[in-house]
Amino acid sequence: MKVLVTVKRVIDYNVKVRVKSDNSDVDLSNVKMAMNPFCEIAVEEAVRLKEAGVASEVVVVSLGPQAAQEQIRTALALGADRGILVQSDENLESLTVAKLLAKVIEEEQPGLVIMGKQAIDTDNNQTGQMLAALTGMPQGTFASEVKVSGDKVQVTREVDGGLQTVELSMPAIVTTDLRLNEPRYASLPNIMKAKRKTLDIKTPEDLGVAVKAHTQLLKVEPPAERKAGIKVASVEELVDKLKNEAKVI
Amino acid sequence: MATLIIAEHDNQSLKGATLNAVTAATQIGGDIHILVAGAGCQAVADEASAVAGVTKVLLADNAAYEHQLAENVSLLVAELGRDYSHVIAPATTAGKNLMPRVAALLDVAQLSDVIRIDSEDTFARPIYAGNAIATVKSLDAIKVITIRGTGFDAVAAEGGSAAIETVTAVHDAGISSFIGEEMAKSDRPELTAASVIVSGGRGMGNGENFALLESLADKLGAAVGASRAAVDAGFVPNDMQVGQTGKIVAPDLYIAVGISGAIQHLAGMKDSKVIVAINKDEEAPIFSVADYGLVADLFEAVPELDAKL
Numbered sequence: 187m188k189v190l191v192t193v194k195r196v197i198d199y200n201v202k203v204r205v206k207s208d209n210s211d212v213d214l215s216n217v218k219m220a221m222n223p224f225c226e227i228a229v230e231e232a233v234r235l236k237e238a239g240v241a242s243e244v245v246v247v248s249l250g251p252q253a254a255q256e257q258i259r260t261a262l263a264l265g266a267d268r269g270i271l272v273q274s275d276e277n278l279e280s281l282t283v284a285k286l287l288a289k290v291i292e293e294e295q296p297g298l299v300i301m302g303k304q305a306i307d308t309d310n311n312q313t314g315q316m317l318a319a320l321t322g323m324p325q326g327t328f329a330s331e332v333k334v335s336g337d338k339v340q341v342t343r344e345v346d347g348g349l350q351t352v353e354l355s356m357p358a359i360v361t362t363d364l365r366l367n368e369p370r371y372a373s374l375p376n377i378m379k380a381k382r383k384t385l386d387i388k389t390p391e392d393l394g395v396a397v398k399a400h401t402q403l404l405k406v407e408p409p410a411e412r413k414a415g416i417k418v419a420s421v422e423e424l425v426d427k428l429k430n431e432a433k434v435i
Numbered sequence: 436m437a438t439l440i441i442a443e444h445d446n447q448s449l450k451g452a453t454l455n456a457v458t459a460a461t462q463i464g465g466d467i468h469i470l471v472a473g474a475g476c477q478a479v480a481d482e483a484s485a486v487a488g489v490t491k492v493l494l495a496d497n498a499a500y501e502h503q504l505a506e507n508v509s510l511l512v513a514e515l516g517r518d519y520s521h522v523i524a525p526a527t528t529a530g531k532n533l534m535p536r537v538a539a540l541l542d543v544a545q546l547s548d549v550i551r552i553d554s555e556d557t558f559a560r561p562i563y564a565g566n567a568i569a570t571v572k573s574l575d576a577i578k579v580i581t582i583r584g585t586g587f588d589a590v591a592a593e594g595g596s597a598a599i600e601t602v603t604a605v606h607d608a609g610i611s612s613f614i615g616e617e618m619a620k621s622d623r624p625e626l627t628a629a630s631v632i633v634s635g636g637r638g639m640g641n642g643e644n645f646a647l648l649e650s651l652a653d654k655l656g657a658a659v660g661a662s663r664a665a666v667d668a669g670f671v672p673n674d675m676q677v678g679q680t681g682k683i684v685a686p687d688l689y690i691a692v693g694i695s696g697a698i699q700h701l702a703g704m705k706d707s708k709v710i711v712a713i714n715k716d717e718e719a720p721i722f723s724v725a726d727y728g729l730v731a732d733l734f735e736a737v738p739e740l741d742a743k744l
Contacts, residue, residue: 203566212567281544308562310547315535324506324611327532340614344673345528351614364680365673400544404570412705415726421739424729432709432726434688435655
């Protein structure tokens, strides 16, 4: 079975985000970029399926600028077999990304697609579900456990009240939550080996998908700042403040 | 103009998050209809019909919708949604699972976690873990939206008398099935609905020590939450996680105990009205958002606080 895994190039999660002074967007010039953390978990899961003999090949796909090749190479160093970059400098909204991925899936015919549940830049949490809709596949979102058996996959999902397990007919789409696994680090020999793995580049035009804007970003502002509070010296003072000043207990 | 709201429910009762979504719909204007899709869920439809401001309840009661599998319910919502200008669900795990699938079937975008409505087509939503707020205009004819509950007060659960209309359309995609669930059982309030929350982090040391917080929570009528670090360490289950990818909360009082305050955690609680931080590290970032900070060993301070209340 072939597994397709997607990775997104985003701002490194340790970087403090700043809004541009003209409020047009966040400022991404000269900031460190990295693979979206949920995508790292997706790559790890795909590689583990290959190591367990369940997957025969792991294909990694990214969509975005030429520089997203870095994130594909990272995934190849972690154990993916080959990469595909759908290259575009335009703003690709979730629905467009899902349409492009649907075309890639049509060509690649994977048995399982593993994606991060959301990217930490736009925090949308949409693409996996949209791709599932467009391909008519079932979806196991927010996965904390994935078990493949025969032509079915059982996915345990992190939901508001606890955990839910569903069984999906494959091909299926899984989106990863935080506790699915702990991603490994790439070793130096594997990083070197990854440089020789195949990385194909396509464009939205190659795939026959028009990049369309469904939304327009009007402005981006910093959130309201919380006023710095005070330090209290004792539990007694804390109780007094909560009762008499904040009046919340 | 009319809005279709997807009810959050468990076939027995209507969940509070639905009431915040109704408030958002009220701000948009026009008729407000609620879809209750489930099995044996007449009681939920009855509850929904009493919600203030709701003009009609659509009841789709069929075994295919029992566990609200997105594969089935999305087909129903996409079919019904064509007649609406807005389709809204709470930004819960159920809403987040369903709505992008609906949007793709309708060939429109989906706007996630909306916290403010500026007009019928313009909305504000947090991005980058709440470190920026984007104002976005939808260019689609149908706006598919999830609503973050902390951005909107709940409407009154009573006072309305909407008619209940039965929807007979049955959509069973036949590609997914429900196997089981492990739901947390607690007598305490739900995290997203609680007016007071006591949360523990890695500083708690282990799961047993959360008993200290539970005792305090019971005195305050509070819910108990946790940071990602505490959940990842296996102290407590995932449904207790507050943060960017866990639950977003905004109670009247949030007491953070042994939580350092990573931005991913702050993203989930910094809209709380009053924040208290108890941490022995006076440099912990949590103090930068706390109204009242107490630098102390939590194992001494929490029992003392418990005793003084």
